[in-house]
Amino acid sequence: MVKRAGGALLQSITIDHASSRTIGIQLTTALRDLILGGGLAAGERLPASRILAKELGIARMTVIGSFEQLTAEGLVESRTGAGTFVSEAVQTDRPATHSLEQARPVQSAPLARLLSAASHHFVHRLPHEPRAFTTAMPAFDAFPMAQWSRIAARHWRSQRHQVLGYPEPHGHRPLRNAIAAHLRANRGITCSADEIFIVSGAQQAFDLIGSTLVDPGDRIWFENPGTIGARNSFLAHGAEIVPVPVDDDGLVVAEGLARSPDFKLAFVTPSHQQPLGSKMSLERRFALLQAATAAGGWVIEDDWDGEFFFHGRPLPTLKGVDAAGRVIYVGTFSKTLFPALRLGFILAPPALVRIFETSLEAFSPGVPTSLQDHVSDFIGEGHFAAHVRRMRKLYAERCEALLEAGARHLTPWLEIVPTNTGLHTVAWLKGGLSGTAVSAAAARRNLTVAAIERFCIEPIAREGLVLGFGGINAAKIEAGAKSLAQTFAELSSA
Missing domain, CATH: 3.40.640.10 (Type I PLP-dependent aspartate aminotransferase-like (Major domain))
Incomplete structure (x- = not known):
C-alpha cells in the first residue's frame, strides 16, 4: 500500500466540549465507528497524534490515550518509526455491511420529466475495448x-x-x-x-x-x-x-x-x-x-x-x-x-x-x-499531422486485412462493404439472419459486433452489422473473423 504522508483526513470527527462524555471517549468512539464502518480501510495510516490533536483542537495526550485503547482492542497497531495503522485483521473481522440490493429503497427516485420520456429510446452501451470488432476505437498500440x-x-x-x-x-x-x-x-x-x-x-x-x-x-x-x-x-x-x-x-x-x-x-x-x-x-x-x-x-x-x-x-x-x-x-x-x-x-x-x-x-x-x-x-x-498521416496508412492496412479475412471466413453469411475512410465498415447479412441475434451470440465469444438496428430510429430494409477494425492489428482481425464464422455456423445450424 502507498504510504500517506500525513495519514487519513478525519474531518468527519467532531468533539462536543459541552458533552457529559469525556473528550477521550468521544474520540475513541468516533475512531472505532470509522474503522468498523469501513471509513478507514485495513492498513490505512492514522494521522500522527500531534497532527490529529491540532486539527481537533484537543490535547495530544488525549489522542495518545485513544490510540492506546484502540490498540488494546486490536483495531489499530503501532509500527515503530512508521506510525499508527488500522489493523489488517479488520478486513476479516469487520461486521458485514448491507448489500446494495438490501439498502436500495423500494421505489427508486423518478427521472426528470424530459429524461424519463426520452429514456425508453436509449440503447445499452456496448463494450468499448480494443477487441474484434469494436467500433470508434483508435489504434492505441500506434499512439x-x-x-x-x-x-x-x-x-x-x-x-x-x-x-x-x-x-x-x-x-x-x-x-x-x-x-x-x-x-x-x-x-x-x-x-x-x-x-x-x-x-x-x-x-x-x-x-x-x-x-x-x-x-x-x-x-x-x-x-x-x-x-x-x-x-x-x-x-x-x-x-x-x-x-x-x-x-x-x-x-x-x-x-x-x-x-x-x-x-x-x-x-x-x-x-x-x-x-x-x-x-x-x-x-x-x-x-x-x-x-x-x-x-x-x-x-x-x-x-x-x-x-x-x-x-x-x-x-x-x-x-x-x-x-x-x-x-x-x-x-x-x-x-x-x-x-x-x-x-x-x-x-x-x-x-x-x-x-x-x-x-x-x-x-x-x-x-x-x-x-x-x-x-x-x-x-x-x-x-x-504526422500522426494522422501514419494512422491513415495503418487504418487502410487494417481495413484491407478485414476485407481479406472476411473473404476467407465470412462470405457465406456477410457481404462486407469496402470503405476508404474511418475506423469501421458495414456488412450486410445474408440468409435472413438477425443483426441483433448475431450481436448477442458474438458477445458470448468476446466479440463486439454492433447491429445496424441499434442505430435506427425506424427500421430500414436490410439487416447488417457494423465492424470496427481501427483498434486491432491484422492478427486479431483474422482471429476475430474465424470466431465470428463459428458464431454464424452455430446460428445457422440452430
Whole structure:
C-alpha cells in the first residue's frame, strides 16, 4: 500500500466540549465507528497524534490515550518509526455491511420529466475495448506515447497557476488558435479562433447545442440510421426526432422536406456517415443548406472521423461550403488522438458565437488547461499531422486485412462493404439472419459486433452489422473473423 504522508483526513470527527462524555471517549468512539464502518480501510495510516490533536483542537495526550485503547482492542497497531495503522485483521473481522440490493429503497427516485420520456429510446452501451470488432476505437498500440509524455512533462513544469488554476470556459486560447489553423489548412474551413469553443468531447458539444438551441417539441432532422449519443442528447432536451433516410449520397433531403419542412436542427455526418459509411454528395450538401436557410434552422456537422480518408482527396466539409452561416461544426480528438482525453470542439457560425459564449460562461467548468496545452503543442510542433498521416496508412492496412479475412471466413453469411475512410465498415447479412441475434451470440465469444438496428430510429430494409477494425492489428482481425464464422455456423445450424 502507498504510504500517506500525513495519514487519513478525519474531518468527519467532531468533539462536543459541552458533552457529559469525556473528550477521550468521544474520540475513541468516533475512531472505532470509522474503522468498523469501513471509513478507514485495513492498513490505512492514522494521522500522527500531534497532527490529529491540532486539527481537533484537543490535547495530544488525549489522542495518545485513544490510540492506546484502540490498540488494546486490536483495531489499530503501532509500527515503530512508521506510525499508527488500522489493523489488517479488520478486513476479516469487520461486521458485514448491507448489500446494495438490501439498502436500495423500494421505489427508486423518478427521472426528470424530459429524461424519463426520452429514456425508453436509449440503447445499452456496448463494450468499448480494443477487441474484434469494436467500433470508434483508435489504434492505441500506434499512439506516439514518447512524444506525448515529453510534452506533458514540460507543461507540468510550467508556472503553477497555469496548470492548477481554473480553466477558461471558452477554451484555452493557444488550442483554439491551433485548431483554427488546422481547420483552415487541412479541412478547407475559413474560421477564426474566436468561433471555436473547447468542450469535453463531442457528446458535451451535442448536449450544449441541445440546451442552448432546443426547446421541447422542436423538430430535428436526424439520419436514420444515425449517431446514438447525439440522438440521446436531443431526446433528453425534449426534441421531436424526425428520422430521415440515408442512401449512397447521404441524407435524403427531399424526404426530410416531405416529413418536416420546418425544422430547428438537422444532424448529419457528411464526411463518413455513421454507421453506413456513405459520403454526402455536393448536390445533397447544397440542398441541405438551402433547406436550412429556408426553415431558419441550423445544421450540425459531426466530423467524427473524417480525418482518416485512405485514398484520393476527401470532399470538402459541409462547413467549408456554407456561405449562409447555418452550419455548427463539431470535432473531436477521441479518434484522432485517444478517447480518454475527453476533448472536442464546436466551430460556431458567426450568429451563434455570442450565444455559446454566454452558455459556456454560465454553465461550463471548462476543460483542464493542462490537457489543452498538451494538444495545442502536439498540433503546433507537427506531431498531430504526422500522426494522422501514419494512422491513415495503418487504418487502410487494417481495413484491407478485414476485407481479406472476411473473404476467407465470412462470405457465406456477410457481404462486407469496402470503405476508404474511418475506423469501421458495414456488412450486410445474408440468409435472413438477425443483426441483433448475431450481436448477442458474438458477445458470448468476446466479440463486439454492433447491429445496424441499434442505430435506427425506424427500421430500414436490410439487416447488417457494423465492424470496427481501427483498434486491432491484422492478427486479431483474422482471429476475430474465424470466431465470428463459428458464431454464424452455430446460428445457422440452430
